[in-house]
Amino acid sequence: MSTGLPDFFKHNLWANLRLLDACAELSDAQLDATMIGTFGSIRETLMHMFASEEGYAWSFTKIKPSLPLKEFSTFAGFDELRRRAEMSGTALITIAEQEDLSQIFYLDGGTYKCAAVIVAIQAINHGVDHRSQIATMMSLQGIELPALDAWGYNDALAENIGK
Template structure:
């Protein structure tokens, strides 16, 4: 995992740094990463199987290594499915008051991006307060990394 990713930077943090937080964020870096990873797994499950993924309550939280592996696997799956999802594709989900609603799979793809962006920004704010250089997560940097170009 490279320095250009949130997980790559977080993999080098101490436990004390992973357990740091600041006001206005989801929680600690560790808890926020766990939230991102489990949410992405749930979104991917909805897209790929139509079913919600729920992590069993009686299992311990994911380790950082498990989070990184899960994020990698889910990310690969999301990339593959993004190419296949059609605008009319939808899944039935139980909405706020129990009513079933057809939700376009494109909305789940959008939510994967929006949700992760929001929480990665929170992690980057905590990293900055810790004096740790956060990664550049913009599209241009990603494109450069994927194509062997200087960032």
């Protein structure tokens, strides 16, 4: 089994989809609760997470959805977030497998220069950070959390191998 950067993005997609499944079961009050030190409510954080992930994928592919999540004025809904997460997550896996990550990007209208690998690292870091914030908000509301860490991912991979 070869391992590398694509595996980080495979875990990222798996964790994002598990988190969406868990959040889809929450009440409006739970989704809209906020906590100091986090991005915003669970609903707002999910929208931000997946809008950003679309942006990271776009940095490489230059393919934007007809209506990017960052342009939504209301919550997109869990079915749409799942669809978007699968699209951007799969794109990031392919990017990690096939792209030249040493290429230089000029972001923010050409004002910010960085290697493509920095965008890849940020995509992973951003997902972990906001999943952790959502997990904290869920935990403080007494909601049981799904395992989103590497151990949970390993267990899921082992379960799928046995099927």
